[in-house]
Amino acid sequence: MADRGLMAGAAQAPARVAVWDPVVRLFHWTVVAGVVLNLFVLEPGKTAHRTVGYTIAAALAIRLVWGFVGTRHARFADFFPTPRRLARYLGALRRGEEARMLGHNPLAAVMMLTLMALLAATATTGWMTTLDAFWGEKSLEEVHGTLGNAIMVLAALHAFAALFESWRHRENLVWSMVTGRKRA
Ligand code: HEM
Numbered sequence: 455m456a457d458r459g460l461m462a463g464a465a466q467a468p469a470r471v472a473v474w475d476p477v478v479r480l481f482h483w484t485v486v487a488g489v490v491l492n493l494f495v496l497e498p499g500k501t502a503h504r505t506v507g508y509t510i511a512a513a514l515a516i517r518l519v520w521g522f523v524g525t526r527h528a529r530f531a532d533f534f535p536t537p538r539r540l541a542r543y544l545g546a547l548r549r550g551e552e553a554r555m556l557g558h559n560p561l562a563a564v565m566m567l568t569l570m571a572l573l574a575a576t577a578t579t580g581w582m583t584t585l586d587a588f589w590g591e592k593s594l595e596e597v598h599g600t601l602g603n604a605i606m607v608l609a610a611l612h613a614f615a616a617l618f619e620s621w622r623h624r625e626n627l628v629w630s631m632v633t634g635r636k637r638a
């Protein structure tokens with residue numbers, strides 16, 4: 455009897471698979487914490503702000519390498535949004551028939567790559583403000599601040615998209631970014 459109960463339980467519990475490896479998850483939550491600190495908590499340009507900015511840059515550098523040598527869904531080749539993949543996904547989305555994907559879907563992938571590029575540009579312009587060559591250059595600070603604000607706007611959109619997709623597919627994608635696991 456006990457055995458039957460166990461087997462029935464096993465049959466009902468949906469299988470979970472590992473999707474996001476620890477590097478991806480650590481990268482994600484490091485970046486989230488760092489961006490929130492630099493946008494809303496720390497004083498712009500001060501030592502703490504710079505240290506957090508460089509920490510984000512280091513996490514991003516590791517993530518970029520991981521995009522070539524990491525686990526399956528961490529690889530750029532797994533989710534790179536080619537025009538074909540994107541067009542097909544957008545078509546299906548318009549008809550409300552978009553497939554659920556284990557890795558990043560092509561539209562999410564555009565956002566992932568855009569956010570990564572913005573993070574790199576923000577950290578680079580931040581670092582540039584510390585160079586003698588740009589001493590007192592207000593316009594560079596402005597560019598840096600605008601890039602930071604673009605991250606804020608797009609990240610908010612990205613978080614809403616993650617919640618929306620979680621509702622669409624009846625699964626908690628945010629929690630998956632914590633545990634790394636998703637329904638098979
Ligand atoms: C990627 C993470 C970063 C974000 C999201 C970020 C965001 C911002 C924002 C929103 C401002 C305000 C801009 C304004 O007043 O118009 C700012 C200012 C500044 N940031 Fe960053 N930043 C980051 C990384 C860095 C790094 C790595 C450095 C330097 C090593 C840096 C140095 C500065 C400086 C010097 C200012 C100008 C401060 C002032 O107005 O006196 N930031 N940052």
Ligand code: HEM
Binds near residue numbers: 485486566569610627
């Ligand atoms: C500063 C804010 C944020 C930034 C810059 C950001 C950036 C990113 C990036 C670059 C990825 C790709 C991860 C990778 O492939 O390594 C990602 C994925 C993801 N993020 Fe964020 N994120 C932010 C905030 C959030 C928040 C607040 C949530 C939760 C509501 C969230 C939920 C997710 C989820 C669920 C994924 C996986 C998406 C998928 O299933 O394809 N993110 N994020």
